[in-house]
Amino acid sequence: MIELIQSRRSIRSYSDKKVRDEDLDQIVQCGVMAPSGMNTQGIEFCVITNELVLKELEDLAGRPFFYQAPALIVVYGEKDNRYAAYDGSCAMTQMQLAACALNLGSCWINQMKDYVLEEKFDAVMTRLGLKDKVIVGSLAVGYGMEGPKEKQIKENRIHYVK
Numbered sequence: 001m002i003e004l005i006q007s008r009r010s011i012r013s014y015s016d017k018k019v020r021d022e023d024l025d026q027i028v029q030c031g032v033m034a035p036s037g038m039n040t041q042g043i044e045f046c047v048i049t050n051e052l053v054l055k056e057l058e059d060l061a062g063r064p065f066f067y068q069a070p071a072l073i074v075v076y077g078e079k080d081n082r083y084a085a086y087d088g089s090c091a092m093t094q095m096q097l098a099a100c101a102l103n104l105g106s107c108w109i110n111q112m113k114d115y116v117l118e119e120k121f122d123a124v125m126t127r128l129g130l131k132d133k134v135i136v137g138s139l140a141v142g143y144g145m146e147g148p149k150e151k152q153i154k155e156n157r158i159h160y161v162k
């Protein structure tokens with residue numbers, strides 16, 4: 001587990017090979033298992049693999065904001081869920097690690113949370129059941145085309161009080 005955490009990296013280049021439904025399901029189940037404030041379990045997941053929908057999102061955005069990954073998992077909650085950001089972030093992290101454990105690449109994609117507020121996305125967001133929700137983030141998932149990357153870690157961020 002510790003090695004897995006240390007080896008995970010954001011992946012921004014994907015092959016067009018589809019992710020198996022079983023793998024996607026395992027990844028989302030790991031999101032579902034994440035901790036939540038007061039165990040409210042208020043976070044939901046929209047797993048998009050439909051090519052037409054993915055293309056529609058990309059076309060509306062005008063750029064390949066999820067790096068043409070074959071799957072995008074949107075993590076969202078109700079607008080009045082005060083734990084949504086925390087709970088959704090826990091779920092995102094667990095799903096990133098699960099993807100890594102399954103030798104799949106993933107990357108947190110921020111833009112969906114802004115696009116849900118934009119009028120031009122109204123129709124697609126409504127069809128996805130996301131229109132009146134707060135989107136915490138979304139996770140691009142697929143077979144990475146990048147090798148392992150070095151990560152520079154800023155120093156002096158850990159403070160021990162013994």
Ligand SMILES: Cc1cc2nc3c(=O)[nH]c(=O)nc-3n(C[C@H](O)[C@H](O)[C@H](O)COP(=O)(O)O)c2cc1C
Pocket residue numbers: 008009010011012107108109110111151
């Ligand atoms: C809240 C949050 C939002 C992020 N949004 C994006 C994004 O929209 N696009 C992207 O390519 N990466 C995004 N990332 C990934 C970060 O850029 C990445 O985690 C960081 O550069 C460290 O690299 P690593 O994940 O490989 O360790 C986001 C990460 C977090 C935690």
